[in-house]
Amino acid sequence: MLKIEDTEDGIRCIGLNRPDKRNAIGVEMTLALEDVLLKTKTDSTVKAIVFHGLGGHFCAGMDMKDFFDSSTRPPDVLLRARAATEHWRIQLLRQMPQKIFTAIEGYCLGGGLPIVAASTAVVAQREAKLGLPEINFGFVAGGQILKAVGEVMSPRGLAYATLTGRPFNAEQAQRWGLVTQVVESDPFEQALILARASL
Amino acid sequence: MGASPYAPVDLVDGVLTIRLPAAQASIASELTTSLHVNAMNNLMALLSFAQADENVNVIVLRDEGEQFGASLGSAADTDPEVNHQFVQGLRDLPQPIVAMVHGQIHDQALAVLQAFDIVLATGQDDWATLSFPASELEEQTYKLARELASKDPLILRFTKKTVQQVASIAWEDILSFTTVQQAEIKSLQAGCPSPRALAIESFLAGKSKPGAGA
Numbered sequence: 001m002l003k004i005e006d007t008e009d010g011i012r013c014i015g016l017n018r019p020d021k022r023n024a025i026g027v028e029m030t031l032a033l034e035d036v037l038l039k040t041k042t043d044s045t046v047k048a049i050v051f052h053g054l055g056g057h058f059c060a061g062m063d064m065k066d067f068f069d070s071s072t073r074p075p076d077v078l079l080r081a082r083a084a085t086e087h088w089r090i091q092l093l094r095q096m097p098q099k100i101f102t103a104i105e106g107y108c109l110g111g112g113l114p115i116v117a118a119s120t121a122v123v124a125q126r127e128a129k130l131g132l133p134e135i136n137f138g139f140v141a142g143g144q145i146l147k148a149v150g151e152v153m154s155p156r157g158l159a160y161a162t163l164t165g166r167p168f169n170a171e172q173a174q175r176w177g178l179v180t181q182v183v184e185s186d187p188f189e190q191a192l193i194l195a196r197a198s199l
Numbered sequence: 200m201g202a203s204p205y206a207p208v209d210l211v212d213g214v215l216t217i218r219l220p221a222a223q224a225s226i227a228s229e230l231t232t233s234l235h236v237n238a239m240n241n242l243m244a245l246l247s248f249a250q251a252d253e254n255v256n257v258i259v260l261r262d263e264g265e266q267f268g269a270s271l272g273s274a275a276d277t278d279p280e281v282n283h284q285f286v287q288g289l290r291d292l293p294q295p296i297v298a299m300v301h302g303q304i305h306d307q308a309l310a311v312l313q314a315f316d317i318v319l320a321t322g323q324d325d326w327a328t329l330s331f332p333a334s335e336l337e338e339q340t341y342k343l344a345r346e347l348a349s350k351d352p353l354i355l356r357f358t359k360k361t362v363q364q365v366a367s368i369a370w371e372d373i374l375s376f377t378t379v380q381q382a383e384i385k386s387l388q389a390g391c392p393s394p395r396a397l398a399i400e401s402f403l404a405g406k407s408k409p410g411a412g413a
Contacts, residue, residue, distance in 0.1 A: 061410065064403060069396045069400075070396075070400065086374055109410050133411075134358075136407075136412065137395060137402065138351055138399075140357045140361055140380065140384065143376045144377060146361055150362070156316070156328045159316040160317050162361075165350075167411060
């Protein structure tokens, strides 16, 4: 679910690795995210973190099949996964002693945005599509996601994204404060450069 | 809902349009200000009707003059309390409120503009959510307004409320806030077909792509 690689100079690269689901966060991935952040938090050899997605997308949000109305997961598994999700997105991301950098290509939606919001710098490929489409699914985006995103995004951008559910591009995301740099090339390479510069 | 001479309105497909009157510079300034205070009071009365009207899903405010809010500006200069009440009235509206700004904006109206959820404008100013060429502004504004009006009204209102409130809620309380809100929505939807279940079913069946905005 995650591809974790450490560079020699102390950068931990965490790749969301579920390309057939556009890296949607399912039960296994959310448990893995909690686990890697818990371990990284106390690992003094890790100086910076770079999040990225494998397979052409960063993250399509939370996996509808796993977490919502039609979930076939056993209740105890679902309960544990939900607790893990709130743990990493409400607490761990905000407590990490390392600086976080994020590379976005393809989709970056809903449940993937707290990672973006917790980042020191976000590099997005020009064709990337960001968004908060929850309203199109007939529900309100979680307060915990909106609070995280609202800490970096302009209020009017946040209102537009949540009320319309429309995706918006990398340039717009940069204007609204969610993205630091828009690139034509591989955003992961550029995020690594920024992470190295921060060491 | 009756029309006012200073704030013509129309309601089409859940979109309520309120037109601000053009500023009347040719009239003596005291009379202009008086007219504008009346206009603002009329607007406040309209907004209180709109707030309670279940047929109103979205509100669009536009200006018939060359400078958005010029007719409100002189009233605000004269009576800050009226202006404050007006801005608060806009903020308290449960429906999303969209401003369509053609050209310039009156200085005093900038405070009013802060109360809008979405601002579509012809200029690239910081206060604009999105900018369009003048020839496209009206079309884009109503495309967006109709799109908003087509969404589940309950979810639309709760989404607006959440966006407005989250910044003031402490991190340690945010999960409780979300849980309470979800329970409230569930209670209000009790006995009705769940739009959420239908949307997720449609998505999982590959019939819709809500993440792509469709």
